[in-house]
Amino acid sequence: MNCYVHSDREAVGVCVSCGKPICSECKVLIKDKYYCNSCVNKIATIPSDRNESSANTSGQGTIAVIPQEIRGWNWGAFLLSWIWGLGNSVWIALLALIPYVGLIMAIVLGVKGNEWAWQNKRWDSIEHFKRTQSAWAKWGVIVFVASIIVGFIIGISSAI
Numbered sequence: 486m487n488c489y490v491h492s493d494r495e496a497v498g499v500c501v502s503c504g505k506p507i508c509s510e511c512k513v514l515i516k517d518k519y520y521c522n523s524c525v526n527k528i529a530t531i532p533s534d535r536n537e538s539s540a541n542t543s544g545q546g547t548i549a550v551i552p553q554e555i556r557g558w559n560w561g562a563f564l565l566s567w568i569w570g571l572g573n574s575v576w577i578a579l580l581a582l583i584p585y586v587g588l589i590m591a592i593v594l595g596v597k598g599n600e601w602a603w604q605n606k607r608w609d610s611i612e613h614f615k616r617t618q619s620a621w622a623k624w625g626v627i628v629f630v631a632s633i634i635v636g637f638i639i640g641i642s643s644a645i
């Protein structure tokens with residue numbers, strides 16, 4: 486009996502899933518059982534698809550489960566506060582427009598930003614969410630640095 490992939494090679498066993506003969510190169514050992522490569526691919530792809538859809542609870546409001554990967558400080562929300570809120574459907578961020586409340590709100594947004602954005606808006610995937618938030622963080626830093634530079638220039642020109 487020869488391998489069903491390599492017809493010139495002697496089979497060393499059969500795949501426990503499809504029952505086809507497989508050679509030593511084709512066999513894959515999973516929990517003490519041998520599988521052929523195509524069955525391994527089938528087994529490997531099914532659970533990951535399922536994980537993807539069940540993990541993506543974005544846009545479902547407060548019942549949405551926050552994935553572990555996106556927990557943490559959100560620089561974009563902290564630095565851009567209400568502007569970030571508009572872009573991420575987090576309307577509570579508009580409270581940052583109120584004088585004095587603004588700074589507190591920015592800190593709250595830094596802490597809760599990822600959670601709120603995940604709950605309020607539908608994202609394609611965790612990956613998509615992280616990519617978008619890192620773009621916001623980048624713009625946040627750019628705006629922050631630019632405002633310091635502008636403030637510095639105004640400070641110097643008024644001193645002269």
Ligand SMILES: [Zn+2]
Nearest residue numbers: 500503521524
């Ligand atoms: Zn197989």
Ligand SMILES: [Zn+2]
Nearest residue numbers: 488491508511
């Ligand atoms: Zn083979």
